[in-house]
Amino acid sequence: MSDANLFPGVRVILVETTHPGNIGAAARAMKNMGLTELVLVNPYNFPNEKAVYRSASAEDVVQSARVVETVDEAIADCQLVIGTSARERRIPWPLLTPKECGVKVNAAAEDNQTVGLLFGREAHGLKNEELQKCHFHLNIPTGEAYSSLNLAMAVQVICYEILQARLGGSHLPPDEEVWDQPFADADAVEHFFSHLQQTLIQVGFHDPDNPRQLLNRLRRLFNRVRLDRMEVNMLRGFLSAINKLGDKRDP
Amino acid sequence: MSDANLFPGVRVILVETTHPGNIGAAARAMKNMGLTELVLVNPYNFPNEKAVYRSASAEDVVQSARVVETVDEAIADCQLVIGTSARERRIPWPLLTPKECGVKVNAAAEDNQTVGLLFGREAHGLKNEELQKCHFHLNIPTGEAYSSLNLAMAVQVICYEILQARLGGSHLPPDEEVWDQPFADADAVEHFFSHLQQTLIQVGFHDPDNPRQLLNRLRRLFNRVRLDRMEVNMLRGFLSAINKLGDKRDP
Numbered sequence: 001m002s003d004a005n006l007f008p009g010v011r012v013i014l015v016e017t018t019h020p021g022n023i024g025a026a027a028r029a030m031k032n033m034g035l036t037e038l039v040l041v042n043p044y045n046f047p048n049e050k051a052v053y054r055s056a057s058a059e060d061v062v063q064s065a066r067v068v069e070t071v072d073e074a075i076a077d078c079q080l081v082i083g084t085s086a087r088e089r090r091i092p093w094p095l096l097t098p099k100e101c102g103v104k105v106n107a108a109a110e111d112n113q114t115v116g117l118l119f120g121r122e123a124h125g126l127k128n129e130e131l132q133k134c135h136f137h138l139n140i141p142t143g144e145a146y147s148s149l150n151l152a153m154a155v156q157v158i159c160y161e162i163l164q165a166r167l168g169g170s171h172l173p174p175d176e177e178v179w180d181q182p183f184a185d186a187d188a189v190e191h192f193f194s195h196l197q198q199t200l201i202q203v204g205f206h207d208p209d210n211p212r213q214l215l216n217r218l219r220r221l222f223n224r225v226r227l228d229r230m231e232v233n234m235l236r237g238f239l240s241a242i243n244k245l246g247d248k249r250d251p
Numbered sequence: 252m253s254d255a256n257l258f259p260g261v262r263v264i265l266v267e268t269t270h271p272g273n274i275g276a277a278a279r280a281m282k283n284m285g286l287t288e289l290v291l292v293n294p295y296n297f298p299n300e301k302a303v304y305r306s307a308s309a310e311d312v313v314q315s316a317r318v319v320e321t322v323d324e325a326i327a328d329c330q331l332v333i334g335t336s337a338r339e340r341r342i343p344w345p346l347l348t349p350k351e352c353g354v355k356v357n358a359a360a361e362d363n364q365t366v367g368l369l370f371g372r373e374a375h376g377l378k379n380e381e382l383q384k385c386h387f388h389l390n391i392p393t394g395e396a397y398s399s400l401n402l403a404m405a406v407q408v409i410c411y412e413i414l415q416a417r418l419g420g421s422h423l424p425p426d427e428e429v430w431d432q433p434f435a436d437a438d439a440v441e442h443f444f445s446h447l448q449q450t451l452i453q454v455g456f457h458d459p460d461n462p463r464q465l466l467n468r469l470r471r472l473f474n475r476v477r478l479d480r481m482e483v484n485m486l487r488g489f490l491s492a493i494n495k496l497g498d499k500r501d502p
Contacts, residue, residue, distance in 0.1 A: 003395070003396055004394060004396035004397060006394055025401065025404075028397075028400075028401060028404075029400075029401070029404055031394070031396065031397045032393045032394065032397055032398065032399070032400050032404070033393060033394055034393070034394030034396070056399070056401070057397050057399070058397060098411075099415075140411070141414060141415070141418055142283045142284060142285070142414070143255060143257055143282070143283065143284055143285030143414065144254070145254055145255035145282065145285070146255060146279075146282045146283055146308055146309060147283065148283070148307070148308070149279075149280075149283050149407075150276065150279060150280070150307070152404075153276075153279075153280055153283070153403075153404065153407045156400075156404045156407055156408065157407065157408065157411050160349075160391070160408050160411075163392060163393070163394065164350075164392070167392055179343055180343050200489065203489070203492040203493050203495075203496050204492055204495075204496075205488055205489050205492040214485060217481065217482065217485060218485065221476055221478070221482050222476075224476050225472060225473075225475050225476040227472070230468065231468065231472050234465065234468060234469065237456055238451065238454070238456050241454040241455055241456040242454050242493050242496070244454075244455075245454050245455075245493075245496055245497055246496055
């Protein structure tokens with residue numbers, strides 16, 4: 001479709017959606033996460049300007065949505081069909097978490113399969129006969145007090161996990177993050193600590209004969225932060241300015 | 252608050268939200284995931300029936316939302332502040348993925364800390380000075396073609412990951428190990444920053460007419476370290492000792 005489509009062949013299928021605003025919001029949620037193939041099964045009120053409005057910059061997804069009459073039509077060429085479902089069903093079905101769904105969809109997409117993700121009606125979800133057309137059911141865990149997600153929110157969570165699974169492992173551990181300054185080396189930090197200690201004594205805040213835990217705690221503080229070079233320079237500049245003030249006072 | 256609140260002390264803070272519908276949708280997203288503490292900073296159009304309508308069965312969350320004037324007021328008693336941010340900032344900040352955020356928020360909640368999750372304006376996000384009040388920034392990965400999530404969708408993804416981390420029994424990252432001191436709240440840290448700024452001016456190291464990035468960088472340094480209460484007291488004691496030295500010099 002376009003650069004916006006990171007998952008060709010993976011389609012979101014909204015079944016008998018009542019509120020066109022939800023269609024637009026779902027389209028935006030999809031495009032945010034790199035999905036653009038939207039199929040609408042017998043939507044109640046579509047096309048509709050509310051769908052366009054709520055889609056924001058995903059109007060292209062709304063405009064190119066395929067409208068069909070039945071779920072069968074929507075999934076006819078799919079090799080993998082996953083349906084969202086509330087928890088308890090009479091007949092248990094293979095159940096995926098959103099995360100597992102993300103992994104499974106990526107695996108299928110890499111295998112050039114066509115994937116259908118079915119989302120049911122706002123008020124009643126998917127019917128049993130629709131759920132029985134699915135290879136897997138999918139349940140989004142919630143708090144017990146209120147388990148019914150808005151339709152577009154459910155689309156958001158599932159598409160988020162699909163992109164997460166794609167990006168997986170690409171995230172650097174926190175201390176490898178890009179930083180704008182090189183980290184200070186231990187020697188520079190050690191000189192800073194000496195300078196800090198002298199200055200604490202100079203201003204009368206630290207008594208070397210009664211040290212308590214002051215220096216240890218300051219050491220822990222500044223080591224915890226992993227100082228970069230510019231920070232060490234700033235802190236030492238500050239200490240030097242204090243030193244000068246003290247020197248002028250006691251000539 | 253109620254059985255619906257699985258995360259007492261964890262608050263979602265929406266800053267200058269323009270569309271009341273987004274407030275309602277965010278409230279629903281929160282309650283679905285077991286969060287109920289909502290704070291609105293200077294909302295544009297609230298109370299509003301659209302907020303109630305979009306909240307569906309989370310009307311209680313909307314009705315009990317606390318409305319305040321400033322971000323400072325919203326985070327004053329927080330020991331952990333996390334702000335959502337678009338990717339590129341001039342000064343990089345410690346960055347969390349949504350999943351890491353979920354783990355961190357759970358660790359803080361178990362430690363009875365008060366946590367503030369800041370979400371910015373629909374059109375412009377959080378301002379730089381608001382982001383600089385945060386310990387961590389949070390970025391939701393997206394496709395490149397369309398990176399701007401709807402506000403309530405962002406709330407949904409983050410609250411989803413918070414509940415996921417609770418359900419997943421995840422391990423604490425090393426820096427969340429048991430600490431011997433309670434963490435300082437945002438209000439105390441803000442007073443420290445004011446005191447630091449005055450002292451930098453007093454010793455002639457900081458020129459308010461030519462600030463460059465000095466204060467921003469010091470803010471980043473001390474927010475990155477997540478100061479505990481005793482550290483704030485020590486640092487303020489040091490600053491007071493410097494002030495006294497300066498005062499003696501200029502009687």
